[in-house]
Amino acid sequence: MKITEKKALKRESIIQTALQLFSLKGFHKTTIPDIAEKLQMSVGNLYNYFSSKDILAKEIIKYTSEVLGNEIKTVNMLDVSSEEKIKKIVELYFRMAEENPERIEYFLRVYLANREVFHDGCEGMTCVSGFVTEIMIFFDDGVSSGELRDQDFFSAFGLFMGYLGGMVFLNGEEMLTKDIGEYTDDISRNIYAALKA
Amino acid sequence: MTSQTSYKPKLLWLQSITCNGNTHSFLNHPDLASILSHFELVYHPVLETPFDIEEMARGELECDILILEGSFREEGFTRGRVEVSKILEAYAKKAEHIISAGTCATFGGIFKEYDPENISGFCFNVEERTERYEMYASKLISLPGCPIHPKWLSYVLLMMLKDKHIPIDELHRPQELYGITVHTGCARNEYFEWKIDTKGFGLKEGCLFYEQGCQGPYTRGSCNKILWNDTSSKTIVGTPCFGCTEPSFPKTALFSTKTNMGIPATMPLGVPRRAYLTATGIAKSFKIKRLEERIITYDS
Numbered sequence: 001m002k003i004t005e006k007k008a009l010k011r012e013s014i015i016q017t018a019l020q021l022f023s024l025k026g027f028h029k030t031t032i033p034d035i036a037e038k039l040q041m042s043v044g045n046l047y048n049y050f051s052s053k054d055i056l057a058k059e060i061i062k063y064t065s066e067v068l069g070n071e072i073k074t075v076n077m078l079d080v081s082s083e084e085k086i087k088k089i090v091e092l093y094f095r096m097a098e099e100n101p102e103r104i105e106y107f108l109r110v111y112l113a114n115r116e117v118f119h120d121g122c123e124g125m126t127c128v129s130g131f132v133t134e135i136m137i138f139f140d141d142g143v144s145s146g147e148l149r150d151q152d153f154f155s156a157f158g159l160f161m162g163y164l165g166g167m168v169f170l171n172g173e174e175m176l177t178k179d180i181g182e183y184t185d186d187i188s189r190n191i192y193a194a195l196k197a
Numbered sequence: 198m199t200s201q202t203s204y205k206p207k208l209l210w211l212q213s214i215t216c217n218g219n220t221h222s223f224l225n226h227p228d229l230a231s232i233l234s235h236f237e238l239v240y241h242p243v244l245e246t247p248f249d250i251e252e253m254a255r256g257e258l259e260c261d262i263l264i265l266e267g268s269f270r271e272e273g274f275t276r277g278r279v280e281v282s283k284i285l286e287a288y289a290k291k292a293e294h295i296i297s298a299g300t301c302a303t304f305g306g307i308f309k310e311y312d313p314e315n316i317s318g319f320c321f322n323v324e325e326r327t328e329r330y331e332m333y334a335s336k337l338i339s340l341p342g343c344p345i346h347p348k349w350l351s352y353v354l355l356m357m358l359k360d361k362h363i364p365i366d367e368l369h370r371p372q373e374l375y376g377i378t379v380h381t382g383c384a385r386n387e388y389f390e391w392k393i394d395t396k397g398f399g400l401k402e403g404c405l406f407y408e409q410g411c412q413g414p415y416t417r418g419s420c421n422k423i424l425w426n427d428t429s430s431k432t433i434v435g436t437p438c439f440g441c442t443e444p445s446f447p448k449t450a451l452f453s454t455k456t457n458m459g460i461p462a463t464m465p466l467g468v469p470r471r472a473y474l475t476a477t478g479i480a481k482s483f484k485i486k487r488l489e490e491r492i493i494t495y496d497s
Contacts, residue, residue, distance in 0.1 A: 124482020133474045136460055140470070143457035153459035 011049050012063075014039060019060050023102035027057060027110045027117060054117050061111045061118065061127045064103045068096065069130035076134055082142035083196070087188040089138070090164065094180045097168040104168045135161065142195070149197045159194055163187065205237040206261040206358060209253070209288055212242050213281045214274055214308045214316065215267025218344035219299040226347035227427065235358050236262070254279040256287025262357060263292035264350075268301040268308040270315045285319075289329070294357050295319070295336045298350060303341040303368075304444040321368065324444040339369040343441035348423050349374050368444070370417065375442065378466050379413035380406075382421035384433045389414070392481045393488050398452075399435040401492050407461065410452045412440035414465035 017038050021030045032053055036046045050056040075088045097104045111118060111128075118127065125132050139156055142148030148156075167187065171180045212220070220243055226232065233244075239260065240246050240253040248258055254277025271282050289295055297319045300306035304318040317323075320330040320337055340349050353371060356363050364372045380389070388395070388404035395403025405411035413421075413432050420430045420438070432438050439451050455462040464473050 125478040126482045129475050129478045132478055133471060136458075136474045136478070137470060139458040140460045140462075144462065148458075150456070151458060156458055 014049055015060055015063050018056055019106055020102045022110050023105040027114050057117050058122050058127055060106060064106055065128040066130040069134045072134035076137050082147040083192045085138060086192050090184050090188045093164050094184055097171060097180055105172060108165055108169055146197055148195050156195060160191055205235060207239050207259050208236040208262050209239050209260040210241045210264045211284060211288060213267035213269050215301060219266045222344035223347045223350055226351055232351050250277040253277060254284050256284055260288045260291045262294045263288045264296045264298050265302040265319050266298050268305050268316050269319060289333055292336060295333055296338045296340055296353055298340050298345050300341040300343045300441055300446050303339045307447050337369045338363060341442040346423055374419050375417040377419060379416045379418045379420045379438045383413055388488060391485050391488055392477055405432060405437045408454050409437045410454050411437035413438040415463055416440040416443055418442040
């Protein structure tokens with residue numbers, strides 16, 4: 001394996017580990033030595049990959065946004081109705097919340113809760129464009145086909161993603177009475193009813 | 198065409214269903230007299246020529262370069278009491294070069310709206326080739342525009358005069374003039390880059406693409422490279438580009454941008470939607486104070 005490939009793999013393993021620790025313990029309570037220890041690498045070597053904890057945090061949000069964006073992209077590429085796409089997006093979002101909860105938790109509990117960390121370098125959509133772009137494409141396709149109602153982007157975006165984020169948050173707080181996946185049908189129906197033309 | 202140095206190519210300007218817009222636009226050329234001095238103008242609808250409309254309509258004049266203005270129907274439109282389609286056929290066969298001047302002559306344009314089934318451009322019906330295409334394609338230069346810029350026509354005429362090859366695209370538009378979009382050279386490009394809308398028509402600041410209907414990023418033409426009246430352009434003064442050079446012209450709702458949940462329904466020419474939305478989302482995340490402000494603050 002080439003050195004560049006090895007470095008890329010190492011970089012991703014740092015992101016994965018830091019993602020788990022930040023999501024579990026919080027951004028401020030997690031230190032670079034904590035991450036290095038879990039990876040069994042030296043602190044100095046970790047700094048060769050990411051020169052600060054803030055920079056690592058920004059790279060993680062870009063990474064999670066790309067992962068989620070790529071999942072939604074596969075849905076966008078399907079030749080199905082917007083109603084069906086909504087259900088598939090809800091399914092994949094809740095599945096991610098169950099299988100890789102740290103990815104959603106990181107967005108909700110680190111990215112949104114520590115804006116001062118992301119203020120410089122992750123302005124607006126800069127670090128979440130991978131995911132937001134796919135949502136834009138989903139809306140654009142839906143309105144173009146006449147299935148969804150034309151409205152302000154953020155009123156639709158907030159309704160869709162705010163709703164899903166809220167449910168995952170409630171799930172993380174263990175307040176839901178059922179498995180989150182069991183809410184998929186009702187929530188998909190509610191979102192479609194709110195967005196349809 | 199320059200084999201005999203003293204020979205002046207014979208120019209014939211034939212109008213069909215037209216508003217005279219291209220005729221008048223060409224009259225605004227600052228070097229009109231100089232350009233025409235290289236040609237023998239055998240017939241023109243408004244300039245003084247040796248032959249009148251009835252003599253022209255007989256189809257018997259000599260003609261090296263045929264300039265067509267206006268859209269066409271096979272029957273029911275006459276000039277000099279002769280069906281234009283017959284006059285057209287007579288001169289199109291003789292001519293060494295044919296220039297369709299304006300969007301009507303090229304694609305059908307505004308007059309096609311009156312009778313879409315029967316009215317078309319000379320060799321194109323919107324983008325589809327008409328029956329005439331096979332016969333005349335080798336001679337054809339398309340100059341769409343409503344109207345054409347006078348210097349687009351003089352560029353083509355002078356290239357023909359010098360026997361220079363004119364590279365064209367699949368719709369026979371000269372690439373020198375239509376290989377770029379109207380967006381190229383627009384004085385508002387910095388606002389487009391940072392996705393800053395204008396606050397109204399006629400203002401110096403802001404881009405007209407996001408709300409005011411500007412079609413510059415997906416319209417082929419050199420309006421912002423070869424300025425109108427050597428001075429300005431629609432988009433520079435704060436009016437949206439209407440896309441008048443495109444086969445799809447005219448569209449409706451020209452002063453508002455069709456959007457789907459705030460996303461422009463038509464992307465800049467050749468730009469993938471995913472790439473555009475990614476770049477847009479990032480650019481919009483930054484506030485550039487200088488571009489948010491008025492360039493000049495007036496007292497009153």
